[in-house]
Amino acid sequence: xxxxxxxxxxxxxxxxxxxxxxxxxxxxxxxxxxxxxxxxxxxxxxxxxxxxxxxxxxxxxxxxxxxxxxxxxxxxxxxxxxxxxxxxxxxxxxxxxxxxxxxxxxxxxxxxxxxxxxxxxxxxxxxxxxxxxxxxxxxxxxxxxxxxxxxxxxxxxxxxxxxxxxxxxxxxxxxxxxxxxxxxxxxxxxxxxxxxxxxxxxxxxxxxxxxxxxxxxxxxxxxxxxxxxxxxxxxxxxxxxxxxxxxxxxx
Numbered sequence: 020x021x022x023x024x025x026x027x028x029x030x031x032x033x034x035x036x037x038x039x040x041x042x043x044x045x046x047x048x049x050x051x052x053x054x055x056x057x058x059x060x061x062x063x064x065x066x067x068x069x070x071x072x073x074x075x076x077x078x079x080x081x082x083x084x085x086x087x088x089x090x091x092x093x094x095x096x097x098x099x100x101x102x103x104x105x106x107x108x109x110x111x112x113x114x115x116x117x118x119x120x121x122x123x124x125x126x127x128x129x130x131x132x133x134x135x136x137x138x139x140x141x142x143x144x145x146x147x148x149x150x151x152x153x154x155x156x157x158x159x160x161x162x163x164x165x166x167x168x169x170x171x172x173x174x175x176x177x178x179x180x181x182x183x184x185x186x187x188x189x190x191x192x193x194x195x196x197x198x199x200x201x202x203x204x205x206x207x208x209x210x211x212x213x214x215x216x217x218x219x220x221x222x223x224x225x226x227x228x229x230x231x232x233x234x235x236x237x238x239x240x241x242x243x244x245x246x247x248x249x250x251x252x253x254x255x256x257x258x259x260x261x262x263x264x265x266x267x268x269x270x
Contacts, residue, residue, distance in 0.1 A: 053266035054085065059248060060239075061229065062089040062255035064099075065114040071098055078102040080256040081109040084263075087249065088112050090143060093134050100138025110140040118180055118207075120145035124162040131169040141174040142166070143205055148183050151192050159192060163199035174202040176229065182208035189214055190221045197225040203249065207231040212242055219246030236261050 062081045064074055074091065078099050081089045088110035091099050096113050103111065113134035116122045122130075124147075131142040144166055150158045167175055177196045179189055193204055204226050206214050211230060218228055229249035230242035236258055239250045252258055 049266035053262050056239075056262050057084060057259045058087045059243065059250050060086045060255045060259055061112065061249055061251045062086050062109075063231065063251045063253045064089050064091045064095075065117065066253070067092070069095075071095070074099055075102050077256070078109075082107065084256060084259045085109065086255055086259060088141070090114050090251065093130055093137075096134050096139050097137040111138060112141045112143050112176070113137075113139040114178070115142055115144045117145050117178065119149070119183070120147045120178070120180075121149060124165055127162070128165050128169045131166055131175075135170065135173050139173070141176060141203075142170055143176040143178055143203075145178040145180065146192055146196075148180060151184060151188050156191065156195060160195050160199060163196055163201060167200045175200075176203035176205055177201050178205040178207060180208050181206055181211040181214050186214065186217060190217055193218045193222050193226070197222040201226060203227045203229060205229040205231060205249075205251070206247075207251075212245065215242065215245040215247050233258070236265070 062077060064077050069077070074095055078089060079102065082103055085108040089099065090112040091114065093113045093115055096111065099111055103109070113130075115130045115134065116127050120127075127144055131144065134142050147159060147162055163177065166177075177192075179192055181189060184192070189206075196204060204218060204222070206218065206228065211232065215228060215230055227248045228246055229251055230245075230247035231251035233239050233242060233250050233252040234254050239252070239258060242250055
């Protein structure tokens with residue numbers, strides 16, 4: 020009888036041990052999955068209303084949460100690079116020629132070079148919407164090539180404002196960008212999410228796709244399921260915290 024009790028106690032202890040190890044394992048898996056999701060988030064700070072005090076706090080949040088990147092106006096790249104300091108856990112993206120891409124190619128090229136000199140890791144440049152609408156893809160291709168050259172070893176993203184272009188124009192511009200060695204495409208506008216699958220199919224794995232305007236974890240999940248690997252959000256810090264909370268409680 021004593022032997023039976025001893026065996027039962029040992030089994031119970033082993034069972035508790037297993038539960039503890041399983042719980043720890045689930046925590047680790049959840050934490051790793053959460054970090055992977057948070058790395059897809061890009062904090063959209065390219066707002067004329069975002070002053071330096073706000074940007075300083077936001078860059079601090081991005082760095083501590085280890086978001087994938089922050090996106091700022093070119094005039095704030097140098098300050099934000101200083102806010103990150105030597106320990107930069109998030110990339111710094113400069114949004115150039117937003118929202119219509121109406122600057123001359125030479126102006127965009129200079130802006131890309133300046134942003135990189137100021138500390139940007141990536142340049143996000145709005146495509147020449149007017150020329151795309153005119154069907155002047157010789158101009159578009161030439162611009163993309165010059166921008167790719169200006170970015171050198173840094174990443175170049177082309178922004179396509181989906182509300183201003185037809186599906187056919189977006190697809191053709193995306194393929195042109197991929198052919199020119201562009202690293203990433205930003206799809207923005209109210210109907211941008213609808214275009215993710217089409218663009219993913221058109222460029223295959225030659226360009227990553229950024230879906231912008233995401234406000235919640237649910238919207239983020241939907242965009243990722245459609246093929247986006249970068250998620251732009253003005254609420255990126257809050258979305259990241261929601262992901263962390265979910266990971267800590269789901270085990």
